[in-house]
Amino acid sequence: DTKHNALASEEGESLTSKIPRREGWWRPLFLFQGSWITPQVLNSAMLVQAQFKPRADDIILATYPKSGTTWLKALTFVLANRSRHPVTGNEHPVLTQHPQDLVPFLELPDRALHPVEELEALPSPRLLCTHLPHAFLPSGTSSLGCRIVYLCREPKDVMVSLWHYVNKMRPDFFIQFDRAFELFVQGISFYGPIWDHYLGYWKPSVTEPDRVLFLKYHEMMADPTKHVKMLAEFLGVPFTREEESANVPEEVVKLCSFDHLKGLQVNSVGRSDRIGGLPMDNSSYFRSAKVGDWRNHLTEEMANKLDCVIQEKLKGSGLIF
Numbered sequence: 001d002t003k004h005n006a007l008a009s010e011e012g013e014s015l016t017s018k019i020p021r022r023e024g025w026w027r028p029l030f031l032f033q034g035s036w037i038t039p040q041v042l043n044s045a046m047l048v049q050a051q052f053k054p055r056a057d058d059i060i061l062a063t064y065p066k067s068g069t070t071w072l073k074a075l076t077f078v079l080a081n082r083s084r085h086p087v088t089g090n091e092h093p094v095l096t097q098h099p100q101d102l103v104p105f106l107e108l109p110d111r112a113l114h115p116v117e118e119l120e121a122l123p124s125p126r127l128l129c130t131h132l133p134h135a136f137l138p139s140g141t142s143s144l145g146c147r148i149v150y151l152c153r154e155p156k157d158v159m160v161s162l163w164h165y166v167n168k169m170r171p172d173f174f175i176q177f178d179r180a181f182e183l184f185v186q187g188i189s190f191y192g193p194i195w196d197h198y199l200g201y202w203k204p205s206v207t208e209p210d211r212v213l214f215l216k217y218h219e220m221m222a223d224p225t226k227h228v229k230m231l232a233e234f235l236g237v238p239f240t241r242e243e244e245s246a247n248v249p250e251e252v253v254k255l256c257s258f259d260h261l262k263g264l265q266v267n268s269v270g271r272s273d274r275i276g277g278l279p280m281d282n283s284s285y286f287r288s289a290k291v292g293d294w295r296n297h298l299t300e301e302m303a304n305k306l307d308c309v310i311q312e313k314l315k316g317s318g319l320i321f
């Protein structure tokens with residue numbers, strides 16, 4: 001632990017110099033147990049590992065950043081709480097709270113400000129969210145059987161979305177698109193390589209499908225109602241026949257649709273500091289939400305290059321895009 005803290009404080013020069021480190025994104029990334037993460041996230045992951053008390057009925061929403069986390073948070077919150085908050089109600093929390101604030105993250109660079117104990121106060125069953133690679137999840141979560149919903153997205157679209165997002169994070173930071181692409185293709189990006197993040201959750205979803213639900217953004221976009229029903233089942237709150245005939249699944253889709261959420265005042269105006277020392281526009285989680293937006297940014301050569309790497313890395317796993 002002392003070792004890790006030395007790394008995390010960025011002061012352990014001799015230690016950090018031995019650990020692969022790459023610059024380029026807005027914070028240097030360190031290769032820790034096969035994943036590129038910031039010292040702040042590492043610190044937070046270790047705090048969570050030490051202090052978080054998993055409950056068997058916890059549900060963990062896991063994503064690689066920019067894969068649709070905001071959408072998944074909104075959908076699962078609405079589904080899990082619909083007995084308390086009717087989907088078509090005028091006072092639904094989704095109308096007044098940013099989806100990012102409806103489901104808390106396990107790891108947070110500013111866990112000093114928001115202690116892990118805060119998660120204890122949440123009533124069961126808890127909805128929690130994480131970008132951590134599967135291997136970094138608190139050990140008790142799998143032994144207790146905590147369910148996981150993993151949402152992934154076509155890697156080229158993730159890359160494009162990530163580039164837009166990181167360039168909004170700080171006014172004094174800018175990364176050229178080509179540079180971001182090269183790092184991403186080498187697997188060097190937050191919580192990357194992306195293929196290992198995907199495989200880390202894909203494997204348990206194959207062996208334990210009742211515990212790990214693996215979703216793809218483009219499939220959800222193509223048939224959101226089907227996926228909302230699937231999610232409701234997985235969360236243990238399937239739609240009743242009455243709800244189905246009252247079109248509640250369709251209403252959930254509408255409430256959480258990109259156009260609806262993006263247009264709400266809470267998601268389009270103002271700034272919030274969610275990760276500590278980094279206020280972001282509330283609107284920065286809603287850009288274009290287009291499947292295949294990579295076509296507007298990547299040359300054919302770049303697209304082929306990333307496709308080849310992804311195919312090679314996922315080969316034999318059964319996971320395809």
Ligand code: A3P
Pocket residue numbers: 063064065066067068069070071157160161162164256257258259261285286287288289290293
């Ligand atoms: P784009 O940058 O391609 O538009 P995350 O929530 O993981 O940060 O991912 C953000 C991406 O999800 C952004 O993609 C954003 O526009 C898109 N998104 C946000 N809300 C959405 C929704 N309700 N439905 C579909 N996509 C959404």
